[in-house]
Amino acid sequence: MVPADNHVHSEWSYDTTNQASMTGACERALDVGVPAVAFTEHLDFTRWGASDPGGAAGLEPRRNTRIRPLDVPGYLAAVEECRQRFPGLRILSGVEAGEAHLFAASAGAVVGGHRFDRILGSLHAVPLRGRLVGLPAMYGMFGPDEVLRRYFAELLRLVTGSDLFQVLAHLDFPRRYWPASSGRYEEKEFEEEYRMVLRALAQSGRVLEMNTKSPMVSVQLLGWWRDEGGRAVSFGSDSHQDWRIGDRFDIAVDIAEAAGFRPGRDRFDFWRR
Template sequence: MECPPDYHTHTRFSCDSDAALEAMCQAALERGMSEIGITDHADFEPLDPCHGTFRPEPHWQAVQQARARFAGRLTVRAGVECGETHLYRENVTALLSAHPYDFVLGSLHWVDRRPTFNEAFFDGLTLDEGLALYFDELARLAAVGEYDVLAHLDIIRRAAYRRFGLLALDLAPHESRLRRALHIAAARGKGIEVNTSYSRKGMGEPGPPLQVLRWFREEGGRIVTLGSDAHRPQAVGADFDRALAAVRKAGFEQLTVFNQRSPTQIRLTDTDTQREEK
């Protein structure tokens, strides 16, 4: 079977990437994908490095050019990765009304002015205090934020890794918090992604871990996407074999793609089963 679509990729329209949009598309083709989701950063938190840097018009034009160039070979989905959409509702509404985006990744990059992506998050907090703060806010984003898929819902791993040197988190003490967020997302018909960027940052397995994927399924979740969070072409589709194996082990038989915010399930085939057993 072809490689599943990568639904979390960045280009030079993100403040932290130099990649040409068409180079990301070309990489997806070369990995054997028939579809890619471009999800550049649109962040509204003033402290965020990408705040105020997203340029919707040239981004949209570049997506249209890529669609024309790769027509018949690769479907190019226009996505956007938005931070804290529960707090910046008017900004997000204005952004999404300008163009018919295919899907929205909802991210929690900041909680109470603390960056979830680096060790400063835990300043003055124990590990469990920080995790509680993060997962409670995740539930609020899940409940009232605008998104189709919650991106890297365990991004707090990155901060914990850098502050405490932890490669994996013991999430058992936070199961009820996490289940609440997952239940809310599932009840709203929203999804989560398996993000494979952690291994590129020296942290091993894709996230969230299998246990959390199982909780999502138990809470009624049915929408899952894979995302490399690639900021350069070489990382497109990275580690998707491991991500796909985890998705199947958790009991999901489908992945989801989006067209103008409308989800479609794509069935994982027997071929995938064989591949995960390698």
């Protein structure tokens, strides 16, 4: 059974090209037998709202001029159009909220005003010396182990400091940029850090994403998720190009099954144990 793709970007995300479109993603999902897609567009900010904790802490926002505000009404209208056009596909609305603990007020204002089906939480940048620094820029400043440890420490703050999101996206995001010259990335090296984050996520009853754009998590890591009380996993291609919808889900499904997770209530649900 092919799971839902709960992490997809379309033309409504600022970091996609003309290779990503909502209609193209829907067509692709139908072609490859993915029963549902969630359009989780980036919800990022380049300035602090009045009550954002990051602003109150005196942090300088990320120097990434590509970040654009999400046009929520336009986006939701496009979702509605796709629902009419592709009745055979379950289409979920959503956002991927970046650094939601730091942008709590800004992100909360957007999320609170609408009924999104899927809200992902993610960490793409870490506070450092008074400003938010994106990954992979961190690798230019610290050794790779130190990058991961700083990232996980902040990820724990995200999980414990924000209840805005339901699914934790790409929990080891910096692993995507792990330098080849540093040898193989070993999850085991960071077991303690993983477990702290997974414990906090499980205690709040939330869901762990298997992100198939990132290097694939192992059965061992999903075992840590179970140990710490985790009950559900979500599959996400993190597609920024339509052809990637459902990409590598066959491998992710094998890993989830080997770790004891099974399809949930219906084919649109998370996988559970």
